[in-house]
Structures are given as structure tokens and as C-alpha cells.
Amino acid sequence: MSRLFLRSPEAVAGTIILALLVAMALAAPWLFPRDPLAIVGPAMLPPFQDWTLPLGTDRLGRDVLSGLFHGARTSLAVGLAAAATSIIVGVLVGTIAGFAGGWVDEVLMRITDAFQTVPGFLLALAFVSVAGPSLGVVVVAIALGAWTQPARITRAEVLSIRERDYVAGARVIGMHPAEIAFREVLPNALPPVLALSSVIVAAAVLTEAALSFLGLGDPNRVTWGGMIAEGRAVLRSAPFLSIVPGIALVLTVLGVYLLGEGAVEASAVKRGNA
Amino acid sequence: MSPLLSLRGLSVRYPGSKASLAALDSIDLDIAPGERLAIIGESGSGKSTLALAIANLLPGNALVQGAVEWPGLGRKAENGRDIGFVFQDPSASLDPVMRVGDQIAEVARANLGVGWRAAQALAIQLLDRVRLPEPKLAAQAFPHQLSGGQKQRVAIAAAIVGKPRLLIADEATSALDTIVQAEIMALIGRLVTEEGMSLLFISHDIALASQIADRIAVFRHGRLVEIGPARQIVSNPTDSYTRLLLDAHLGIDPHLEIDAHLEIDA
């Protein structure tokens, strides 16, 4: 599996990009122990002028490189936490709906429909606006709009699995329905949901960036979206202030996609050979 | 008389598969104009590969050796106008979102150089010839609105509208139930006679093949194991594998007089 995985150039590129990002996120407090929001030098210092501030400073004199490193922490943490929350909630809802059937299924699926009808970003906006911007609220806000897809996929899988022999067998030996649902059916319904996880992580990273671009991120943390918004005020004189964090964002999302594509391809090849 | 089609040392191999097992292994075969040749074999015998190789439809990675020659044409054959091809599953071989009349008409337009209006008229004519009731209405139907047998009639109409010299029927009746199968067999037999086409009838069913074919060729593991007049193959096979195939069809009477020209649905 891993050798197959590394044969695809996409997967290799994705792995390298993400490994670098994780390294950046982990090394941030060690390489840049100062608060990335602190003013450290003259305002709007261009890149490559001062070796202690390699990427220069922003409009308030904050270190851009330090912001990039600390921003990686926020992006990855929020992206992964929001994706994990949506997948867990979605899988739970999907399993219960698919396994219980009847009116439970009907109610849960109408709720899923309702969440898919409201634009996820508006929902996130409203939630952050009511609950106030903090890291946890942003995670929940993103998950509010992202759990529906895993829920639908899980339900479809569960529906196809629950009629199979080993499930019938579990019924015959008198296993509790909840036990059957979560120990026999759920593990077999997971793979297609996990195949989707890269898309969910990428979407979560992008939503977080958009929220902080609009000023709805946690105000006590550096975010790439916030840095892009910050640089917008001086777009004419110092466009790099917006462009550089954007490139970091694009690379992150691209890395996640590439990794996901590589994993899906590798598992497809593996299944094809079996 | 020179044969219509002549295969000389035809071998087909797919990369990746074991070198010892060719999909087709140096096949020599002739089909005379107007002749009905049946190719019999189990799945994996190479009979469908043979059909695809003749129509130049093999996947791009197939390695082909030997020659497919058309002495009867004096040039390379072109699909649609020289070769008509009927596939096994009529539900899959028709585009689900195009009206069946249009699917026949586009073949007429591509091969006969007629305009769209004339092609549509031809399509209706062809639907009548393959005995679809109310051909004008039928032309407006989409494949899902027709039965399996009706769809196969449409596919046959699309195969012969370009007036080909050779009709290839690759398991053309195996997806249909027995009664419809007999009707389609009769239809193919009648059309081949009327158009003076040669027929390459590919089937796993030796009894079925013996109803329609002048000659039968038996394939196994990509090799031609036995070929001869249909009656002789059925009543007096020389190869043990052919005998095995026949034994699997207990109850077929080699002396039964079969009239494939009889129209069951006439």
C-alpha cells in the first residue's frame, strides 16, 4: 500500500508539502517564540532587506514570516478539528439514519436536507456572529455546514451493508441493534467517507481562511486569512503582504488534495490487483 | 471465388497477461461472400477478441500480429459500411439519451453520405425492416422505452443501415430470453439472406449456432481447434473438446431440419 502510494507523483508532492507545513506549525513557537502579533520592526519593511525579518513586516511592523509559521498552526488545527468534527457527526447521523430506518431516518434526512439548503458559509457567519469569534466557535461553525456530505454517504453505505449476511448473523445471535450498528456495520461503511476526508479538510481550511478574511476569526491568533485581509489595505504599495500568505494557503489546500488523490488512486490500484 | 475476409496468422496478446496465454493464437480463417460462419467457444476462448480484431476495435494496448485481409473488397474494411456489428447487450450498446431513430440515422449519415432528413427516413424504413411495430413512433422512442428484444432489433437496424458486406453478431442473443432469442435469430437469418451479407455468428451455444451457420469453427484458449460444415461438426465432431461442448447440449438432434429463414414473428 505505501509503496503503491509513493509511486504516484501527486501523492509524493502532497506528502512533501504537508510534511513541510506540519514542520512549520510544530516549529513555530520554537523558531518564533515572540507573539506573532507583536510589533518588531519598522512598518512595511519589504522582504529580503533585513536578515532578522526575511519576509519583511506588515503595515503595523509585525514579522510576516513569523505570521506565516504561526498561521500554519491555526490553519491546520482549525482545518483538521473542523473536518474531524464534521466526519464524526456525519458518520453518527448517517449510521443512525441508515440503520434505524423509518421515521428516525426520515427526520434525520430532512434535517440534513435543511442544512444543505442553507449556504454553509452563511450559517458559519451567523453562528460566529451570535456565539462570538473564538477558535472553538470557528471549528463548530465550519462543521455546521460540512457534516451533511459524510452523513449522506455513510447512510447510503449503511443501507447497502445492513442486509448482508454477517449483519443478519449478528441479529440471529441476539446482538443489541446499537452494537450491530456501531461494531459490525459502521467499520465497513467508513472507507468511502474517509476517501472524502481530504476534500472536507481542504474545504474546512478554505472556510476558516474566508471567515478570518472577513474578520471573524479568533482575534488573538494569527491566521493567513487575517493576514491577507490586513495586506489588502496596502494592496497598491505592498501587494506581497496579501499574496504571500495566500500562496501558503493555496499550497496547503493543494497538498491536501494531492495527498487525497494519491491515497484514492493507490487504494483503487490495490483493489484492482486483488 | 475469392473470400470476403481472410485471416492469416492472426495473434492478439494483451500486455501484462501471461506470455504463454495469447488471447488469439495464429488464427487462419476465411469467410466467403454470403457465407454464415459461427465461432463457438466458452468465455475466454478468444471468440470475442476475434470479432473485435476484425472490426479494428481492440483496446489500444492490444498487441496484434498477422493479417486481416479483405480480398473481397480489395481494400481495408471500414466499420459501418463494410462491417456491421451487433453486440451482446442491447441495453448497453445504445446511447440511453438519444432517440433510437436518431441512432440509426447518424449511422446512415456517416456511411451513406445522405442528409439528415434522408437519414431519418432511412431509419424509419430500417425499423420497419427489423419488424418494429409502428416504426414512425418507434423512431421517437428512447432505448429505455423498448423491451430487450426491441432494443436488439434497433441495434441490428443500426448495424445494417450502412449496407455492410459482413455482419458480426457477438453473442447477440445471449442477453435475451428464449422466445425473443428465437425471433432475433430468425431476423438475423432473414436479413443476411436478403442483403446477401456474410455472417460471423459468435456464440457459446453450439446448438444455437448450428441453426444458422453453414460452417462452425470451434475455439478454445485462443486457438482454432476444429472447423467444418455445421452438420458435420454437430453430428460427427473429430475433436474431443467439440464433443464435450456437444455433450453439454444433450437433447439437440443433429438430424433436425432447421429453417432459420422461418420468421417466427411474421
Next chain:
Amino acid sequence: MNRALRLIRRRLLGAVPVLLIVVVGSFLLLEAAPGDAVDAYAVSFGGDAGMIAALREAWGLDGTPFARLTAYLWSLLHLDLGQSVAFSRPVLDVVLERLPNTLLLMGAATALSFALGSALGIVAGSRPGSFRDRFLSIGSLALYAVPGFWLGLVLVVIFTVQLRWLPLSGMETIASGKSGFGRALDIARHLVLPVASLGFLYLALYLRMMRAGMAEVWRMDFVLAGRARGLSRRRIVLRHVARNALLPLVTMLGLQSAGMLGGSVVIESLFAIPGLGRLAQEAVGARDTPLLIGIILVSAVLVIAVNLLVDIAYAALDPRVGAGEAQA
């Protein structure tokens, strides 16, 4: 035609419970937010404590949560979405005023991304594995990773700051005195960058979907049958492979409408386009929860309407839709 009517009826009936859930969810959000509709009204028009209490009673806001929900549903049935704090006007009026701009932006972005995306998808998918296929696949993946608001900024740097070809923001030149065709052209010039920023993500999506769909259709028997019938490669690609691969794309058009409405919040804010999305951002900034909830409700109705239109279009494109019940 009968088929389409049956479809519309079924979809509309199906939308009722969904909308009801959206309304209840909106109500919960409103309850969670500080202040209520009377506070909003009082901010707009003033009023002493006695009058506020009277209003609260008259609007049914002094009762139990259930009574308040009933009152809320009752007012929604009368198309009363409450009072906007920030604008001192009924929410529905403000929202409907902004809606056309958003519809124009979304319509243009959808048209651009769908037309260009499917066309490039056909180019990529007509020869799977070829150089142009690989190029377009990787290019679209990269494009798919670009957030619209950042793309917008980059485009502004290139086309407004450097080249000075296009205006920076707004919907049209203020007080230009233009009318008719001149005004339309002016609006079009203003919309180029926002439409591109909003649409490129979907362009990449449609390209990838078209390509993947075509790869699947290529494996189908009727494509081989088309070759066996002597059809030209061009006809097989366009009339059979692309035509069949287009169907799932059309479904996607409906599913993406909610995402695009969400995306328009950032893009409209970035380019100062007075639409629904920018209104949402303004509502957040002004802590105007009734307005924000109103926008959510109208968006939900819009998404349902778009999906209904898409379903009708799909039924027209795929003859198999509703075939089962037609015979029943």
C-alpha cells in the same frame, strides 16, 4: 409536460418540511442572540419602556418559547421577516433590494464556469491520458485549491493596479449618467473580476467532473458500438460521450448553488458589490441578527428554487427521469 408538472409538485411538497426545519433553526439562532425583534424595532424608532412592553405583548414575544415560535411562524407566513436594526427598515425590503445584484453575479459566474468548465472538460476528456488531459487535470486541481477572495486580490493587483484595465470595486461607475447599452457595458466591466473570482473554483470543479464523467462513459458499450457503426471520433466525443457526461454536471449545478451563495459573501465584500452577500457581512458587522437570519431564509428559498429549475432542466435532458412513474 405532464412529467415536468408532476416533478415540480413533488419537489415543492418535499421542500415544505425542509423549509420548516430551516425556520426553526433560524428561530433558535434568533433566540440565542442578545435582544429580540422589539429591541430591534426600538432601536429604529425609539419608544419608552411601557410601549416596548406593549409591543412585546402584541407581537407575542412575552410568552413561552413555543408561543414565540408560533408568533414567528405566523409573521413569516405574512412575509414579515422582522425589522432590520442597522437599516431601520423591514428586513424583506432590504434583502429584496440587494437580491438582483447577487443573482446577476451568481448567474454570470455560473454561466462562465459551466460553459468554460464543461468545454475544457471535453477537451481533456476526449483523449484520456493525453498531454492536454494531464495538463488540464493538474491545472484544474491547482485552480481548485485557490480561495476566491485571494484570487480576487491577485486579479486586482494585475488588472486594476498594474494594467489599469478594470475598475477596482462597485457595481457600476457612480453618477456616470450612462443608460441603456453604455450602462450595461459599464456594469459588465465592473463584474469581470468578481465573476472570475467567484466562478473559477467552479470552473475547475466542472472541468474535473466533466473529465471524470467522460472517462466513465468512454468505457461504455455504446461508445464501442459507435465506433463499430463507423461514426466519426468527433461525433462520438460530442454527441455521445460528452452528452452523457453532461448529465451529472447539471445536477451539480443545483447542489453548488448554496456553495456559490456562500462564496458570494466574501467576493461581494471584497469588490463592494451591494448584494446579498455583502449585506450579510454588513449585518454581522452591525450585530443585526434579524437581518442575517432574513438573508439565510431568503437564501434557503433561493437554493430550493434553483434546485427546482435544475431538476426541470435535468428532466428535459434525461429522458429516463420519471419514466417509472409515467407507466404506473
